[in-house]
Amino acid sequence: MLQFSVDDAKCTRCGQCVFDCPSRIIEQTGAAVPFIRPENEERCIQCQHCLAVCPPAAVSIFGRDPARSRPLTAGSFPDLEQMITLVRGRRSVRRYRDENVDPALLEQLLAALANAPSGVNRRALTFSVIADKAVMQQFRLRALNGLAAAEKAGRVPAQFAYLLQAVPAWFEQGVDLIFRGAPHLLVVSAAPEAVCPAEDVSLALACFDLLAQSAGLGAVWCGMAKMTLELLPDLKASMELQPGHYYYAMLFGLPSFRYARTVQRDTAARVHRVTA
Secondary structure (H helix, E strand, O other): OOOOEEOOOOOOOOOHHHHHOOOOOEEOOOOOOOEEOHHHHHHOOOOOHHHHHOOOOOEEOOOOOHHHOOOOOOOOOOOHHHHHHHHHHOOEOOOEOOOOOOHHHHHHHHHHHOOOOOHHHOOOEEEEEEOOHHHHHHHHHHHHHHHHHHHHOOOOOHHHHHHHHHHHHHHHHOOOOOOOOOOEEEEEEEOOOOOOHHHHHHHHHHHHHHHHHHOOOEEEEOHHHHHHHHHOHHHHHHOOOOOOOEEEEEEEEOEOOOOOOOOOOOOOOOOOOOOO
16 A cells, blocks of 8 residues: 555645656546555555655655655755765775774664665665674674685685785785775675666665765775675675675775875766767
């Protein structure tokens, strides 16, 4: 049941919820309030556009009270210059302070991340998080000892061979080539039934990257962590990554330094302008 309802006293009959519904299942007849026929409910993609677009907050769906949503006004979003600076200035951070991110801040970021876009609004994502640096240290040691054991047993495929540089770097030099000394790890995974799992995972991590930077944290996309998880099934299972799920990893934490300026690569991408 969608629990779609419209407050008759608040509704202005503007039709915005009807016009904006991606599934085109909201109807309006004459001076009546908008409604959804029971036989059309299964076509709803649960986007909540109807709740969000209604100017007087008259629409409720899934039992959500529109008054509990954050109002969006002209000053609600960062302006263009701030966003340009954020996109130009975000860096992949590989040096972290040895301390935990505030748990309340992390919960705030993950709650916001649940709003990241996904194909057909399927939202078939799981966020696996190492939220404590002590747990991360145990995970790091399991990974490096596991790599050492895999090398000794000859179980390292050629495409993963360069990961083995991390073993002596850690045990002989104390250098963490894979996890960069980060106190936290986020792995986003998408279930097989997702329409576009790779894109969903990438979108979620891109959103987390920008959220983290805005919160004063640093983050880095970590392909080496994914390769390590693929090579060590027990480690992968500890993150509750299910067979057949697409996933990717991101390290994050409080950076031990700050970048002083943006870089200069506005022309780094080829731009093709279609004229006809």
